[in-house]
Amino acid sequence: xxxxxxxxxxxxxxxxxxxxxxxxxxxxxxxxxxxxxxxxxxxxxxxxxxxxxxxxxxxxxxxxxxxxxxxxxxxxxxxxxxxxxxxxxxxxxxxxxxxxxxxxxxxxxxxxx
Amino acid sequence: xxxxxxxxxxxxxxxxxxxxxxxxxxxxxxxxxxxxxxxxxxxxxxxxxxxxxxxxxxxxxxxxxxxxxxxxxxxxxxxxxxxxxxxxxxxxxxxxxxxxxxxxxxxxxxxxx
Numbered sequence: 001x002x003x004x005x006x007x008x009x010x011x012x013x014x015x016x017x018x019x020x021x022x023x024x025x026x027x028x029x030x031x032x033x034x035x036x037x038x039x040x041x042x043x044x045x046x047x048x049x050x051x052x053x054x055x056x057x058x059x060x061x062x063x064x065x066x067x068x069x070x071x072x073x074x075x076x077x078x079x080x081x082x083x084x085x086x087x088x089x090x091x092x093x094x095x096x097x098x099x100x101x102x103x104x105x106x107x108x109x110x111x112x113x
Numbered sequence: 114x115x116x117x118x119x120x121x122x123x124x125x126x127x128x129x130x131x132x133x134x135x136x137x138x139x140x141x142x143x144x145x146x147x148x149x150x151x152x153x154x155x156x157x158x159x160x161x162x163x164x165x166x167x168x169x170x171x172x173x174x175x176x177x178x179x180x181x182x183x184x185x186x187x188x189x190x191x192x193x194x195x196x197x198x199x200x201x202x203x204x205x206x207x208x209x210x211x212x213x214x215x216x217x218x219x220x221x222x223x224x225x226x
Contacts, residue, residue: 004155031213042117042203042217043156050213088155094211099169100146100158101205101215 006089006104012112019076021107023089028069031092033101034061038085046087047074076109084111115140117206117218125224126194134189134221138206144168145187146212147179148203150220156203162187163210191223199225 005024013019023032031050035043047058049065049072056063060077072089086108090101118137126132138145144163148156161169162181181187185206191198201222205215 006155033214035217040222042219045214045216048214090155092211092213094213100148100161100171100212101156102158103155105153105155 004104010108012110022073023104024071029091029093032065032072033090034074035088036085119204119218123222130194131192136204137186142206142208144207146205147189150201194225
């Protein structure tokens, strides 16, 4: 099935550093969602974006809906140990009907002591 | 408020068997979607149901079927199990027909031997 291009695949950072990851698609979406998934659990919704150019924050997390509607970015400021996990972007094009989310392969965030 | 619940949490089956997975959406949500997540990948869309009707279907064989009940809970059925069906099966609920802003359950881990 189709998947989004999510990068980087993994990140090794020090506690306190800022993190940036992005997602690109060959198709346009009218919703972008960012999720975090811990081992053995379901994805947890972090941020939802509904309009091109939209910039939304949730605590230390900030995400943007690209103006081309084909990309999105997630930034995490001042990382802490509990930020470790896999981050997924997901896009939705709901053009009158209904369809499912298209996911990226995930960015593994690892915080080095 | 309770989130999305799924049962069972884990399941072991053998090839050729049939399996039924269950999902209860967040109270007030009428849309339920099913996803398959194999190790190392993002979730892949299987079905979306809204108001007991199928609204979307991903690229999965006819061995996969689902239904939604009057209380908006849902079941996913998989017949003639293959080894490749081993995965985490996720259910997501949404308050809207188009499936924007989907909230995931913890998943059912299916192992096919």
